[in-house]
Amino acid sequence: MSMFCYQCQETAKGTGCSIKGVCGKTEAVANLQDLLVFVLKGISIYAVQARELGIVRQDIDQFIMESLFATITNANFDKARFVELIRKGLSLREEMKQEILKAGGVIPANLHESATWTAATVEEFEQKAAKVGVLATENQDVRSLRELLTYGLKGMAAYLEHAVTLGYHDPSIFGFMEKGLAAVTNDSLSADELVALVLEAGKYGVEVMALLDKANTSTYGTPEVTKVNIGVRNNPGILISGHDLKDLEELLKQTEGTGVDVYTHGEMLPAHYYPAFKKYPHFVGNYGNAWWKQDKEFDSFNGPIFLTTNCLIPPKDSYKGRLFTTGVVGYEGVQHIPERKNGQAKDFSALIELAKKCPAPTEIETGEIVGGFAHDQILAVADKVVEAVKSGAIKRFFVMAGCDGRMKSRDYYTEFAKVLPADTVILTAGCAKYKYNKLDLGDIGGIPRVLDAGQCNDSYSLAVTALKLKEVFGLEDINDLPISYNIAWYEQKAVIVLLALLHLGVKNIHLGPTLPGFLSPNVAKVLVENFGIGGITNVEDDLKMFMGA
Numbered sequence: 001m002s003m004f005c006y007q008c009q010e011t012a013k014g015t016g017c018s019i020k021g022v023c024g025k026t027e028a029v030a031n032l033q034d035l036l037v038f039v040l041k042g043i044s045i046y047a048v049q050a051r052e053l054g055i056v057r058q059d060i061d062q063f064i065m066e067s068l069f070a071t072i073t074n075a076n077f078d079k080a081r082f083v084e085l086i087r088k089g090l091s092l093r094e095e096m097k098q099e100i101l102k103a104g105g106v107i108p109a110n111l112h113e114s115a116t117w118t119a120a121t122v123e124e125f126e127q128k129a130a131k132v133g134v135l136a137t138e139n140q141d142v143r144s145l146r147e148l149l150t151y152g153l154k155g156m157a158a159y160l161e162h163a164v165t166l167g168y169h170d171p172s173i174f175g176f177m178e179k180g181l182a183a184v185t186n187d188s189l190s191a192d193e194l195v196a197l198v199l200e201a202g203k204y205g206v207e208v209m210a211l212l213d214k215a216n217t218s219t220y221g222t223p224e225v226t227k228v229n230i231g232v233r234n235n236p237g238i239l240i241s242g243h244d245l246k247d248l249e250e251l252l253k254q255t256e257g258t259g260v261d262v263y264t265h266g267e268m269l270p271a272h273y274y275p276a277f278k279k280y281p282h283f284v285g286n287y288g289n290a291w292w293k294q295d296k297e298f299d300s301f302n303g304p305i306f307l308t309t310n311c312l313i314p315p316k317d318s319y320k321g322r323l324f325t326t327g328v329v330g331y332e333g334v335q336h337i338p339e340r341k342n343g344q345a346k347d348f349s350a351l352i353e354l355a356k357k358c359p360a361p362t363e364i365e366t367g368e369i370v371g372g373f374a375h376d377q378i379l380a381v382a383d384k385v386v387e388a389v390k391s392g393a394i395k396r397f398f399v400m401a402g403c404d405g406r407m408k409s410r411d412y413y414t415e416f417a418k419v420l421p422a423d424t425v426i427l428t429a430g431c432a433k434y435k436y437n438k439l440d441l442g443d444i445g446g447i448p449r450v451l452d453a454g455q456c457n458d459s460y461s462l463a464v465t466a467l468k469l470k471e472v473f474g475l476e477d478i479n480d481l482p483i484s485y486n487i488a489w490y491e492q493k494a495v496i497v498l499l500a501l502l503h504l505g506v507k508n509i510h511l512g513p514t515l516p517g518f519l520s521p522n523v524a525k526v527l528v529e530n531f532g533i534g535g536i537t538n539v540e541d542d543l544k545m546f547m548g549a
Contacts, residue, residue, distance in 0.1 A: 003030040006517040024314035031129035032082035039089040042114035044181035046096040061174040068157035070328040073491040075310035078330035112185040144520035145194035155496030168215035202503030209460035221275035229285030241265040242308030263287040270454035273372035290404035290434040303358040371452035375464035402432040403490030409513040430456035485509040512536035
């Protein structure tokens with residue numbers, strides 16, 4: 001077996017990619033990602049001890065966060081970037097060790113190999129990388145729990161990075177990430193102790209999403225209910241995808257007055273809901289759909305495409321020369337926008353000059369879609385919602401947040417939305433919305449039947465909404481609300497959202513289109529017995545089950 005990865009929903013045969021990633025990453029990149037995580041575990045072993053001595057290195061915290069983010073599905077496919085990160089990680093690990101010694105700390109004997117292994121050449125990296133992956137943990141249940149925690153930490157790192165970019169920090173979240181990475185090297189931990197750590201990750205998942213919500217709303221305003229154009233204009237354009245709002249802000253400022261329009265794609269759609277971006281007349285709409293359709297939609301867009309975070313798929317030659325990445329995103333041969341230096345904005349002049357030479361986007365659809373139903377907007381009409389529930393106008397809410405993906409089985413979510421009774425409302429966030437946000441499902445007394453809170457991290461808004469409704473209805477248990485959870489998942493950010501919901505006490509969540517391949521039968525049993533986690537079957541039977549028919 002040349003590699004092994006099962007961190008995403010589309011993993012080969014539902015069990016694991018062992019030759020090449022379904023996502024497109026090569027054996028070499030997959031193994032180097034494993035080695036980078038291995039090095040992060042070693043750094044974290046020292047970082048935990050250093051915190052006990054009062055030593056905190058923000059640069060090391062940031063490195064761990066960004067490196068975890070780089071290993072998330074569809075973020076970085078560039079082998080050279082991972083070699084560079086591994087080298088830097090080994091150097092930072094040694095620095096942390098020396099700081100502990102200078103502070104009078106004692107380095108324990110028999111440290112995990114991740115804290116002691118070192119090498120210098122790419123060949124040595126590759127040899128080691130083949131030995132430290134997922135399957136290095138032989139016990140299937142321990143492996144499952146370790147990976148569940150690790151993937152939760154990867155999702156946590158992604159959300160934390162966006163908050164940190166906007167100047168919002170929480171040292172306790174960094175501390176838990178390092179605690180978790182160190183813990184997965186500890187062979188003395190029992191399964192129960194690992195389960196407890198997984199659930200603790202859910203607690204910090206709530207905190208990181210709350211932090212990002214604060215960062216976004218404090219910086220760009222509270223999302224507003226907004227109609228977003230999905231057609232095109234005749235100007236040349238730049239298409240921005242991913243999740244990073246700071247990148248969008250700087251791009252809008254630099255394109256102002258240039259004659260170049262800016263369009264969002266995929267998970268950047270919710271940027272249109274923020275007041276701060278509405279002042280830009282050249283911020284004109286959303287182009288296309290979820291991430292997995294980019295191979296066609298990037299072609300027809302005609303202008304430059306800018307990937308700010310994960311959700312990149314290996315580009316076609318037809319548009320590879322128009323593709324730009326930044327941050328943790330990378331692909332060999334694709335132009336990369338460097339990080340900010342000395343407080344200065346990123347330089348997007350190359351995108352702008354290229355855009356001016358390109359034809360306007362080819363129109364692929366017309367009309368408008370509505371979103372912006374974050375927790376403040378829903379709570380502003382809470383009385384109306386409560387009255388609709390009490391009167392019977394709304395019988396049930398369905399949380400259908402999460403991710404979209406390539407598998408044909410995901411059409412289930414479109415069909416499910418179509419057959420939901422007219423007295424039900426869909427609460428959504430993330431790119432899962434693209435399965436039904438362009439359907440004409442109508443409204444209930446002026447309340448749209450699809451309420452889009454925003455990006456996947458805005459699942460936090462849905463949790464806040466549920467908790468507020470529990471309070472308004474005077475209920476003791478969040479699970480007594482008329483809310484069902486039929487969630488689609490794809491990658492590691494969905495994992496931390498799931499763990500956050502479990503921490504909040506939400507039960508009977510249904511995950512699809514398949515349950516995670518990294519859940520061993522015994523671990524899956526624990527989740528089923530304690531939290532009612534379940535899979536999906538078919539639209540007709542699932543609807544009857546949800547509606548209690």
